[in-house]
Amino acid sequence: MNSPATPKGHPKGLYVLFATEMWERFNYYGMRAILIFFMTDALLYSKPFASNLYGGYTGLVYLTPLVGGYIADRYWGNRQSIIIGGLFMALAEFFLFGFASYYTELRESPELARLLFYVGLGLMIAGNGFFKPNISSLVGQLYSNTDTRKDAAYTIFYMGINVGGMLGPFICGLVGNTGNPAHFKWAFLAAGIGMLLSVITMKLLQEKYLVSHDGRPVGVIPEHMDGKNHFLKKTFSLNSVIFILAIAAAAIGLLYLHADQIVDISILLIVGLVIILVVIFSDKGLSTIERKQVGVILIVSFFVIFFWSAFEQAGASLSFFANEQTDRYIPLLNFTVPPSWFQSLNSAFVVIFAPLFAAIWLFLGKRKMEPNSPTKMAIGLLLLAIGFLVIAIGVKDPQQTKVNMMWLTSMYALHTWGELCLSPIGLSLVNKLAPVRFASLLMGVWFMANAAANVLAGKLSALYPPPGETTRFLGYTITSLYDFFMLFVVMAGVASLILFFLTRFLGRWMNESK
Template identity: 55%
Template sequence: MQSASAVREQVPVAAQTSHPRGLYLLFATEMWERFSYYGMRAILVLFLTKAMMMDKAFASKFYGGYTSLIYLTPLIGGYISDRYWGNRRSIVTGGLLMALGQFTLFISASNYGPAEGHALSHQLLYLGLGCMIIGNGFFKPNISSMVGTLYSPTDSRKDAAYTIFYMGINLGSFFGNTITSLVGDTGKPGDFRWAFLACGIAMILGTIVFNWGKTKYLHTPEGEQVGTTPASSPGVKGIFMLLPVLLAVALGILWLDSTRLNVIMPLLIISTLGIATLILSDKSLTSGDRQRVWVIFAVSFFVVFFWAAFEQAPASLTFFADEQMDRTIFGITLPPSLFQNLNGFFVVVGAPLMAMLWTALGRRGAEPPSPMKMAIGLGLLALGYLVMCFGVKDIQPGVKVSMFFLVGLYFLHSMGELCLSPIGLSLVNKLSPIKFSSLLMAVWFLANAAANYLAGFMSGLYPEAGKPAPHLLGFEITGIYEFFMIFVVSAATAAVILFLFSRKLVKMMNTIG
């Protein structure tokens, strides 16, 4: 007997012309949330170094710890959603918590300065980021997994739907980065607070939009409401009592990892092993279900290499744009954080074209399988850093690099992202057993958590004049060229390996059992 997930992999539905309206509600909700997250992220490292007076190595590590926890807590939020709350309640709760976090950061940034003499401001910084971490844990896995529930199990439009949804993510990123860069990254440390205020307002708007349309638009093709409280839920009120506990734990981990010892990476490893054991030991899963779960874990491993390099954008690449890039065009000097906006712009422009490409190839039976698309994405990532290597090779001290090398990098990275991230989201949805859909979506974000932690570590290796050259695995990083070559080699190697194993992974995806 075939499992449900095997059937939905093998039986395509005839192409339909329009997508359900619920997709566009989720699109709008995610757009405002990503405005909030990416807008804040665009200026976070600059805020830490220029207003809170942290050095670059510490700020990079702090940033990596924060963003890794942002992607780790969806494991908890996904589990609570699947067993207790349902998607809708989780999304609203997460949205309100993230808005509270942004407003707390606004207060922190209103009294900025080094830890000595500004202890309350630094405490509020941790509190605001803690609210963001827990709120994202409830919001992120649930809004992503709801996209797939709007379609029948065999609907062939899912890849295109996730690409459209992904365009909403990057549209929000584009607007968020633009506004926060213009109002916050002005060269005046006191202006960072206005960026946080704008992000808090955006998060409130996203939550209102979702709450307004959830009952009217979020249903299956047959009209059944999706994302409601699970029928088997033992109760929902008790979970609210856990929120202060979860916040305290998140704050403790973030503080401990940034100031005392590394605890996040061991936590990531334990979480991976624990979640794999929980899912694979479930006796209701067929052998085919287990094969497909293994595929999710396999592609998630390769995703770590992609995001660890990609997420240099708000860290080392922003340091580079701030210090060593010619940012003047038409007599106007652009804020360094504004260049992160290129990613959102290129994805918004390229997403509908990519969706049409996959749909057209699918009709001709020539669409590459999902693992192959993801290998292409890794290859484009490596190519982007190779472009930067050409720009900085043998550059003399004091010489500014043309901004168009960074523009080329962001273009290639954005195209790679479109080949990997929305495809991966769709793949997880299609392969996940129904009872573990949100939890396995959280596994996808667990890979992002590991990648962001590594991104912070790698950004800490960014070479600075007047300081000892950093080392990685015995390799001395004497300049920016060597620094960027690390990402060329790691991403290209991962792309080749995934490409070679893609046929095996496709076979596992289609296993019947």
């Protein structure tokens, strides 16, 4: 008996999720593109303080999805979690728009200004926690487990992420990153409008189009909640709003402690990791093979910290570099490129090169030459190191005040190639190796590695050397931009070489021969 044929095309629900995610990424990356400039140019924060705060903020952005995913699975469902999370993110942007409209008056009360700014960031962190983990899981629910279109669906969805990531910095940078600090408010407003479009798209179209292959609605409130009286049973209730505000308040408190270097968020990550490891390895039902596979996940998660901590300089030190040391003037157009536009390059290059990398892996796979996952990730780290080497060469001449835009553009291309070797490969590795009963916990480990990397990114960005001054990192003296960028060359390069050395060992633990 022949199995039913796979339908042609994709369900319309995929394009609903594409648009929803695209506008949310427009919001997040658009706001992120101007955030470091807003802190230094409008709020007059020092670069080290702004860098550290930026790292704390982006680190917490990767932590709260652990809470949001847990709540969605047990109480609210994916749909409602996405909508309430999106509304809080829109509220955060409009709050920051209002704050940025009066930043000059608030400078006279620096503590009040700081509190209000942190409130906006805290609302964004909390809302993101409920949006980010839930929309991706909805994509897979539109298809049956045997549907061969699922991989292509995630590719289409990934393009939506990067279209938003490309347009956000471009539009928000155009209206907000003009050189006049009074204009930053328009970037927050544009990001907020984008977030509202995301929520409206989801709300208007979810009932009709977010259905499974057999017509059942997906992402709804879990069945086990029917008839149960729980304080979080209703998504849009006073209890639920208070709960999310409590998460935002905790994030605000952590931002204060981290920015003032009273408590390092990294300590919380280490404690969380230890708890997760105790839970996993104390399970007596875990087989030897499963323990080895968990070990592979932990090892590669450690190495991705080195990748993302360097890669995420895009929103911090590389933004300083684009603003101050890059010749952004185009004589032919009589136009100066906003420095935040360079943050669109990564997403643009993903859209351009992702099909090429997929074709390369397919070509090598057919010839049984495809490297295993850890090897691909080691290649990603090596490409990242080469990217920083390119920009280091560009600034090596101490007599040169500014470099051509092509140096920075070339570096972002190499970084994107590195990302395509590491990011989707790492996510696939975690999903493939994680024992089913610990799948969510081990995905939490992956998120925690990303959070730790972002926190470290802020600390490393704080080493960006002011003219004529010296900074130090673990005995390494940084007196120039060349020294600063070479730090990342060495860090990513050494991590890459060690991971290359471990690939055969990790392959055996994964039961791979490559």
